[in-house]
Amino acid sequence: MLALENSSAHPEYFILLGIPGFKNSQFWIAFPLCAMYVVALIGNTTVLHIIRIDHTLHEPMYLFLAMLAITDLVLSSSTQPKMLAILWFHAHETEYHACLIQVFFIHAFSSVESGVLMAMALDRYVAICFPLHHSSVLTPAVVGKLGAAVMMRALLLVSPFCIMVSRMPFCPNQIIPQPYCEHMAVLKLVCADTRVNRAYGLFVAFSVVGFDMSVISVSYVMILRTVLGLPSGQAQLKAFGTCASHICVILAFYIPALFTFLTHRFGHHVPRAVHIMFANLYLLVPPMLNPIIYGVRTKQIKDRVIQGCCGKDP
Numbered sequence: 001m002l003a004l005e006n007s008s009a010h011p012e013y014f015i016l017l018g019i020p021g022f023k024n025s026q027f028w029i030a031f032p033l034c035a036m037y038v039v040a041l042i043g044n045t046t047v048l049h050i051i052r053i054d055h056t057l058h059e060p061m062y063l064f065l066a067m068l069a070i071t072d073l074v075l076s077s078s079t080q081p082k083m084l085a086i087l088w089f090h091a092h093e094t095e096y097h098a099c100l101i102q103v104f105f106i107h108a109f110s111s112v113e114s115g116v117l118m119a120m121a122l123d124r125y126v127a128i129c130f131p132l133h134h135s136s137v138l139t140p141a142v143v144g145k146l147g148a149a150v151m152m153r154a155l156l157l158v159s160p161f162c163i164m165v166s167r168m169p170f171c172p173n174q175i176i177p178q179p180y181c182e183h184m185a186v187l188k189l190v191c192a193d194t195r196v197n198r199a200y201g202l203f204v205a206f207s208v209v210g211f212d213m214s215v216i217s218v219s220y221v222m223i224l225r226t227v228l229g230l231p232s233g234q235a236q237l238k239a240f241g242t243c244a245s246h247i248c249v250i251l252a253f254y255i256p257a258l259f260t261f262l263t264h265r266f267g268h269h270v271p272r273a274v275h276i277m278f279a280n281l282y283l284l285v286p287p288m289l290n291p292i293i294y295g296v297r298t299k300q301i302k303d304r305v306i307q308g309c310c311g312k313d314p
Contacts, residue, residue: 010166013093015175015191019280021273030087033280036288043070043291057300060138061127063126064120067147068249071113072287079106079283083179099181106283107183108158110257111208113286115150117120117250120211122146124136124217125242127225158203164200168192177275180283207260209254216250217302245297252289256282272302 020027047069052056061294081100085091094102127134160182171191179186187194220243227239260279262268295301 001240004128010096010170011174013174014181014186015092015182016086016094016098017084017092017175017177017286018083019273019276020177021271026087030084033080033087033284034084035231036284037076037084037254039292040072040076040284040287041155043295044073045286046305047291047301054300054304056152058140060134060143061120062096062300063140063143064123064147067150068113068116068120071109071116072290075109076276076284076287078102078109079180080279085181094181094234095302099176099186100166102173102181103165103182103183104158104162106180106205108154108160110153111204112150114208114212114255116147116186117246117253118215119143119146119245121149121216121219121250124246125223127137128223128239128242146310148161153208157208161197161204164197165190167193168197177272178279182279209258209261212256213254220247241297245293248293249290253286257278285291 022029049064051062051066051069082091082094082102123138126137130137130193137264165183165186170191173189176185176189184198187197187201190197200228223239223243227236230236230239256278258283260275263275263278295305
């Protein structure tokens with residue numbers, strides 16, 4: 001009762017602390033974070049530009065890569081500008097509705113990224129296991145429908161986060177001990193029973209990640225069976241090469257994402273500074289690495305970048 005009496009409909013703003021445990025070095029930590037963000041912006045914008053201007057790249061693999069680049073731009077830009085403002089200029093206050101919007105973008109586009117990675121695994125499965133039917137199965141219309149389905153899933157599953165939280169009373173405490181608003185961090189400031197919210201959060205996380213990882217795993221098991229059945233060792237290496245970049249991107253996204261998710265809920269003995277640093281890297285490292293990985297592993301994109309840097313005509 002006392003908690004409810006001291007609670008309010010919602011505060012005008014929250015206080016984002018930054019990175020706990022690094023108060024005296026946050027100014028300097030911001031420089032590598034800024035460099036990674038700039039690389040993510042330049043890399044993903046370059047990939048989008050190359051795919052847009054080169055009509056030979058208007059194929060399912062590159063269309064999914066364009067979706068991934070857009071998702072990475074939104075995901076990194078939803079957190080990094082505010083984070084840099086906190087670390088450099090001590091701009092710790094964030095308006096209540098701005099915080100909820102950030103919650104939505106972080107979780108929605110994390111779901112979209114997972115869905116795009118799943119769709120890319122399906123593309124690799126069809127391309128390797130049914131190469132003669134690839135162009136007829138994964139038409140641009142089908143690719144567009146898959147992208148729309150992934151986006152719609154994110155909207156339908158993540159929107160209730162913000163709706164449910166916005167209807168709950170908040171305690172006087174307005175401090176979020178990290179540099180961005182995230183569902184569990186905001187939920188800890190609520191002065192009410194949050195079991196339904198927590199249960200729904202777990203349902204969404206396990207349903208999205210569980211479904212996507214299951215599809216990815218089954219796709220790569222089938223790909224592995226097909227590749228090992230190829231008569232030529234050179235053909236096997238070529239098939240593995242087409243999947244290598246995608247596997248690297250999957251690992252770069254899911255490993256820090258799962259660590260962050262499990263630590264937030266079950267890792268009570270993990271130092272907060274370690275948890276926050278991994279949470280930051282989860283939202284920044286994949287957007288930075290994805291265009292680099294595909295730029296190095298994909299000949300068409302690499303050649304285009306080299307041509308652009310050297311000023312040669314394609």
